[in-house]
Amino acid sequence: MSSRKKLIAGNWKMNKTSADAVALCTEIVAAVGRQADVEVVVCPPFTAIESAAKVLDGSNVKLGAQNMHPEASGAYTGEISAGMLRALFATHVILGHSERRAYFGETDAFVNKKVLAALKNQLKPILCVGETLAEREAGTTLKVVQTQLEGGLEGVSKDQAPTVVVAYEPVWAIGTGKVATTEQAQEVHAFIRGLLVKLFGDAIAQKVRILYGGSMKPANAPELLAQKDIDGGLIGGAALEARSFVDLVNAAAAAK
Ligand code: PGA
Numbered sequence: 001m002s003s004r005k006k007l008i009a010g011n012w013k014m015n016k017t018s019a020d021a022v023a024l025c026t027e028i029v030a031a032v033g034r035q036a037d038v039e040v041v042v043c044p045p046f047t048a049i050e051s052a053a054k055v056l057d058g059s060n061v062k063l064g065a066q067n068m069h070p071e072a073s074g075a076y077t078g079e080i081s082a083g084m085l086r087a088l089f090a091t092h093v094i095l096g097h098s099e100r101r102a103y104f105g106e107t108d109a110f111v112n113k114k115v116l117a118a119l120k121n122q123l124k125p126i127l128c129v130g131e132t133l134a135e136r137e138a139g140t141t142l143k144v145v146q147t148q149l150e151g152g153l154e155g156v157s158k159d160q161a162p163t164v165v166v167a168y169e170p171v172w173a174i175g176t177g178k179v180a181t182t183e184q185a186q187e188v189h190a191f192i193r194g195l196l197v198k199l200f201g202d203a204i205a206q207k208v209r210i211l212y213g214g215s216m217k218p219a220n221a222p223e224l225l226a227q228k229d230i231d232g233g234l235i236g237g238a239a240l241e242a243r244s245f246v247d248l249v250n251a252a253a254a255a256k
Contacts, residue, residue: 024042024241042239043092050088093126095111111152119164126167145191150199161208179220186228212234221233
């Protein structure tokens with residue numbers, strides 16, 4: 001049994017209008033808005049953050065964004081800063097998601113700037129790492145994960161580290177219905193924990209939540225969440241409906 005509180009975060013990606021977000025958040029708050037066993041975060045698109053915030057206000061469900069720019073303000077057309085997210089009461093931000101890396105060219109160095117800017121603004125980064133299918137087949141999974149993790153966390157202090165959340169998301173399992181086996185997932189999670197020990201020392205590394213992401217569903221969640229180093233989930237598809245998202249929160253509560 002771990003002392004880390006499980007965390008279930010919903011990554012809505014480019015789905016839902018602000019009216020849709022009100023409806024979905026209303027259902028989530030009604031079902032799990034008062035429980036405190038599991039930390040619950042929803043990450044709507046930017047355009048729905050303000051309307052979601054109003055529904056989540058006063059509940060235990062927290063608000064996150066899916067991305068941000070490292071600079072505080074300026075000539076960055078189309079971008080959003082940490083301060084803007086804080087002003088809407090966001091507490092978390094997903095950074096370095098594989099879709100951002102693959103489609104928008106985000107490098108470890110750029111993701112690192114965002115991580116540092118998020119922490120400076122009291123936003124908790126959910127730093128995503130994970131290998132592609134080709135990398136897994138080439139046997140380079142751990143090397144890829146190590147490079148992304150160490151690159152993303154460069155310059156993070158021991159004081160800041162416990163607020164960081166890491167999400168291990170094998171790219172080949174995202175949105176594909178192809179979930180990693182519990183052994184595959186736990187192996188990488190334990191490896192990440194070991195890297196965190198080297199970076200920050202054992203006591204701090206034991207506080208960091210490491211989420212699994214990639215086709216996590218109510219049916220496969222209990223087994224994944226029972227693993228020693230799997231502290232929750234970053235949920236895509238199954239976060240778009242209240243029923244499956246709430247079932248995942250309940251699975252995390254049962255696994256604690
Ligand atoms: P999925 O997405 O649950 O739809 O596989 C997870 C993610 O990309 O964060």
